[in-house]
Amino acid sequence: MTGWTHHRGKAVALPVEGIDTDQLIPARFMSRPRAAGYGDFLLHDLRFDADGTPDPDFPLNRPEAAGASILVTRRNFGGGSSREAAVYALADFGFRAVIAPSFGDIFAANAVNNGLLPARVTPAAAETLLEILERAPARMEIDLEACSVAVAGGGEEHAFTLDDAMREKLVNGWDDIDLTRRHAPALDAWRRGLKTDRAWLWPGGGTG
């Protein structure tokens, strides 16, 4: 994964509260391998009717939303199931950032692990941006170093909050497994300590 500090792209409004991960990707699509691509499943049952016909009024289906990479939405985005496929669907559709007043904690961690920014702004800032974008999608700029977002071309800057560790990961494109394996000696010592002090932590063969 490559890190990033600035992004400029088309932003689209999804003026709905509580988009849970079951909406982001219905469970029935999750048995597919990642390589198959998850973009078509994003918000599937909101974007398409039972016959698979796209709803022309749904924000992501409008022609002017094509190529959007920033999603602005309302509170509690990505709550519910821990399914990382919800992030795969957003990323494969082309999103690099979601801007909202709050996110499900597991979703936010999954997003960062896939290079997708969950930018938490105040409810007032979200409403201001939604009002602009509901008129028409517009280009926005994201500055991951300053933790701010703005409509491109001199729009008002809005600060966002993001856990420091998450910000560092996005900026550096860090991979956690590589990072943790550098601590192998400390982990080995920790494990040996547990085996000595709390050997009962390792369950037996299930014989009671």
Add this chain to the structure above:
Amino acid sequence: MTAAPRTLFDKLWDAHRVPIETAGRSDLLWVDRHFVHEGSHHAFAKLAERGLGVAEPDLTFGVADHYVPTRDRDAPIADPDIARMVETLEQNAATHGFQLFGLHDRRQGIVHVVGPEEGLTLPGLVVVCGDSHTSTHGAFGSLGFGIGATEVAHVLATQTVWQSRPATMRIRVEGRLGPGVGAKDVALAWIARLGADGARGHAVEYAGAAVRGLSMEGRMTLCNLSIEGGARMGLVAPDAVTLDYLKGRPFAPAGADWDRACAYWTGLAGDAAAEPDREVVLDGSEVAPIVTWGTSPEDALPITGTVPDPARAPDPTRARKIAAALDYMGLAPGRPLDGIPVDRIFIGSCTNARIEDLRRAAAVLEGRRAKVPGLVSAGSSLVKAQAEEEGLDAIFRAAGLEWVDSGCSMCVGMNGDRVAPGERCASTTNRNFRGRQGPGARTHLMSPVMAAAAAVTGTLTDARPLLAGREVA
């Protein structure tokens, strides 16, 4: 200098933080139990891509639950996609050498039922799984939380997980719960009050007389639903109820190890002076049986209430949300919740399909007929066997309900057990999200006695009159 007083959460966190220089990053936590299921295939694929093995197969446990069929298990699985999911888990267990509770194991069931039942879940652990309802395991005084596929791969490779330390919240439920009221009602009551993101960023510790009075089954229901209020995890301090439940379970420590473990667990109780960052107090005696009316678990009201009116909402955003939920649910504002006709019921899931749940549902159904079809799927195959030994299956069957094998089933619909589009289902599950039980499905969450009462009357209804004069477990 004396050490600062610590909560149960603080002690558990500190006991699992691997001492490394993290330069202000999040903490690296040691994982004591890692549960995987068919849906963990993305994580195993990541591991294979990098040519990595499983660091601690003895602390890794596989359970087939999300996709498994609940009928005709002796026949080959008809759906090739589902068959592949179940086989992939079996192959991964064989390749990496971890214990699997597979489709044909007599201990198979839903991961959050099997772990505790087998004595794998204990106080004082960090328990993770690629499933948000891993919060269930906190009922034993553990840190249990759901993780995504990238994190699952990380745990497989290193037996650790990076986590930022959450804030702490105590939810104190004082008083005594009324008859016909249980842990499900308490959980939906606090989620309705605080919102589906009300506990975001927090570890919730449940305390108070009403919580102490709950069985382990009830505590698991309460902790299970923590995630529906946005909490990272939910926990209950271990006590005699916890130890009585665990002693003698197949994988629990035994003999001198049991004594050593008990001594360790006793030291975990929060210090008297330790205060959480937030506290919320509920009066247990005021909690009524609750049902949801909308498309989020926060859309919950006592059964004695009426469907909310968007015109009376505090702000336009809320009004739009209520209107959209009512449109999806096919409900008119102002109508009493009691009496809304349902098309089917479902008793099952990691939330409410343990033996106590089935006993309570059976107490309502005994000697009565269901007016609508319904499915009863025990939380595990062992719960199913126990229910059959107690004759509960006969009560469900005599009522006209279908008694099927154990799995996630109609809670998430991945195995094909779905609610048809437009159908209304009274369900003991955890999510009333749009389409959760199938595209277009309308879900009302409630306790097992309330789902049983809905079966008997064919409507959402107050279970309490139907329980009058009946023995309830």
